[in-house]
Amino acid sequence: MTATAPAATATLAQELVTLCRAGRHLDAVETLYSPNIVSVESAGTEAMPAEMSGIDAIRGKQQWWAENFEVHDSKVNGPFLAENQFAVQFEFDTTFKPTGERSRMTEMALYTVKDGKIVHEHFFYNAQGA
Numbered sequence: 820m821t822a823t824a825p826a827a828t829a830t831l832a833q834e835l836v837t838l839c840r841a842g843r844h845l846d847a848v849e850t851l852y853s854p855n856i857v858s859v860e861s862a863g864t865e866a867m868p869a870e871m872s873g874i875d876a877i878r879g880k881q882q883w884w885a886e887n888f889e890v891h892d893s894k895v896n897g898p899f900l901a902e903n904q905f906a907v908q909f910e911f912d913t914t915f916k917p918t919g920e921r922s923r924m925t926e927m928a929l930y931t932v933k934d935g936k937i938v939h940e941h942f943f944y945n946a947q948g949a
Contacts (some may be wrong), residue, residue, distance in 0.1 A: 825902070828932045832898035832905035835878070835937070839895045839907070844864060845881045853936040860942050889914040891921075905933050 831851055838847040848856075854874045863869025873879060890913050897907040907928050914921045924944060931939035 827935055828899075828903055828905060829900055829934055832900060832907075832930070834896050836907060838896055841943070844895070845878065846873070846886075848877050848881055851937050853933070853938045856882070856908065856937060857939045858942075859940070861944050877917070887916050889916055903933065904929060906930070 835847050835851055838844070838851075838883050852874060855872070856874055856877050858871045858877050858880065860867075860869045867880070867883065871877060871900070888911075890911060892912040894910040896910070897909060898905040899907070909928065911924045911926075912921070913916075926945065927943045928945070929941045929943070932938050
């Protein structure tokens with residue numbers, strides 16, 4: 820089976836993976852995301868809701884991550900292409916700075932592309948021991 824993704828989706832997907840591998844997640848948001856992006860986490864809190872909309876909210880989420888997690892190691896696998904979507908697997912070894920708790924996490928992200936920009940992202944987690 821071969822991927823049937825349009826060239827624009829495949830290019831955007833590879834750009835996202837390249838930036839994330841370099842630890843440049845905010846640069847990916849700034850250059851590849853639609854101003855009207857919708858981001859969905861599989862879980863949320865009152866302080867960090869599961870669903871957020873708009874580029875400013877996503878910038879804030881990225882800033883929160885950078886301020887609260889020390890990343891010891893990360894791996895970015897993919898992209899895995901479809902017609903107007905792609906998936907990327909992320910593996911993180913982090914320490915949550917407020918508590919000092921170290922953990923490993925794997926997540927899959929499903930991205931939807933429209934008009935050359937990422938318009939929707941959805942994250943699915945598999946924390947170690949879950």
